[in-house]
Amino acid sequence: MHHPDANGSVFGPRLLHTTDVTDWSEELRAQLHKSALSLEAQARRPMLTSEGEVESETTGWTLEVTRQLLTELAVAGAGIQVQVINRAIEQGGFIARAEVYDLAGYPASRSLKGFTRPVNRIVRSFRDSGDLPEDAADLLQPVYDPTVRSYQRTAGFMVPQEVVGLLAPAPAVEPARxxxxxxxxxxxxxxxxxxxxxxxxxxxxxxxxxxxxxxxxxxxxxxxxxxxxxxxxxxxxxxxxxxxxxxxxxxxxxxxxxxxxxxxx
Incomplete structure (x- = not known):
């Protein structure tokens, strides 16, 4: 039986990378943080099986339900949330905080507290109606830096990989010449x-x-x-x-x- 040690997990030792950013500008630090979160999102993407198929956990999302939910979000006045979800899907499942502000045109002083509330409300209605399983993954999930124990602002948002797989644009097929x-x-x-x-x-x-x-x-x-x-x-x-x-x-x-x-x- 495997037991985690102080610096590892049941799967083996943890690998940590430390970079001294003391002399970096705030802009470069923000870029590094954004890149790290993006890489983390990529690392969480499903792997390909030996047959070339995507191995992804399914919690009940379907293409029909996802499209219907996004439509209801837009009708309910949550168009910004729809844009954020679509942009996250285009980028593999993650969108950084700064991109949310750019898309929405929010001032820097605005808080993102409650940003996922309209999405969660409609997801809850789909669960209540039985269109989504009760344990279906949340459609828009805030992402936080796990190394920070105190209060922090969300670093961005993630969309479940099963939804990314449903809505990600298919690669363009070059016509035969x-x-x-x-x-x-x-x-x-x-x-x-x-x-x-x-x-x-x-x-x-x-x-x-x-x-x-x-x-x-x-x-x-x-x-x-x-x-x-x-x-x-x-x-x-x-x-x-x-x-x-x-x-x-x-x-x-x-x-x-x-x-x-x-x-x-």
Whole structure:
């Protein structure tokens, strides 16, 4: 049976980090405190399982209930609390005190005492109606520095991770970039990056075999000029893509060929 010692817990020794901030400005101290709280929030986030799924404790929150509750909050005049909850979700579950003041436009002299009261009141009504389990996690929880034993102002607010998982925006999925002419054996369009790689393999193979020294004059100067303009247009259409960069590279090569090669006079 494991017993915690004076400096540890049942899970092993505690790791503490101490930084001397005596000579730091108040602004830097505030930034450090905010960063520490943000990191603490990240450390409390659910871990991924071996299957890549989020392992998170569920206390009864659902997407439908969360959306309905936020709507009722807004209708009840608690729009600031709704903004704070949404911002905390965007940031992984935590919002610092200073950000609350910025969002709400509160003066520095204003207290945040009772800020969660409208949220707690509506959460209580959902529990009373049976839409939320009695032991469901509070939707907006004040965060305090656990190292301070005396009275202190809240350092920020946290939203339960199960709610963050319900409302966090899904990562943007980049649409597939497919060619319009190149197809695979099944007749499906091929990725433009795959086509680009195949084109460069041809160029690299030619260079390795030193076949580039044997040049065929297949274009007149005017035709070469048109091809360069088309390649430049292609590089603009596929700007930022490998295929666009290849088009630009070939255009530059043709231009240099026209400049240096006397066969195009």
């Amino acid at each position: 497919l060619t319009t002419t190149v197809k695979d054996p099944a007749g499906r369009p091929v990725s433009r990056d795959i086509v680009d790689a195949a084109l460069w393999r041809k160029l690299d193979a030619e260079k390795a075999a030193q076949q580039h020294s044997v040049r065929l004059r297949i274009l007149s100067e005017a035709e070469a000029q048109v091809v360069m303009q088309l390649l430049d247009e292609l590089s603009g259409v596929y700007a930022g893509e490998r295929l666009g960069n290849t088009a630009r590279e070939l255009s530059v090569r043709l231009h240099e060929r026209l400049t240096d090669d006397g066969t195009y006079n």
